[in-house]
Amino acid sequence: MTEWRMIALMVSGVACWTIGGTGFKWTRRFLFPVIAVITLIGYNSWWVVLGVAGTMIAANCLPYGDACPWVWPLLRVEERKLIPAKIITLISLGASVIWLDPIFGLWWALGTAIVLTGAMILSRTYSRVTWKCWEGLSGFLQATGIILGVLR
16 A cells, blocks of 8 residues: 555544534445545455444444443434444454555454553543544544555
């Protein structure tokens, strides 16, 4: 992967996640995966690129806020809605790398969940670590995982 593609992927990851947390959720859910597909063209087969994009879209659409429980899924009967556990969301945010390198991708998904859990705890404990810091870190980790998955 060229340096310009790496820069584009990292900057767009942080920007799309930060903008997508405020209200334009389509930027992190759909625009960032499209940018990732564009940067991956020519480095992997089409089914790997589509797998990365599909996993990113699915993971970026999962809830991670206050209404989401940490470990066990929550079933809201009155709304007929199943809310997945927050830890599932955090692991799946790094899972797109599995398409590029399965062993490294599994470790990256676990590491992403650990780092984002720590950042979430920091953002709830200290007012200096804002929610935007967490969102930017999420985009950075997704982009970095893709870059490292291609370079391995």
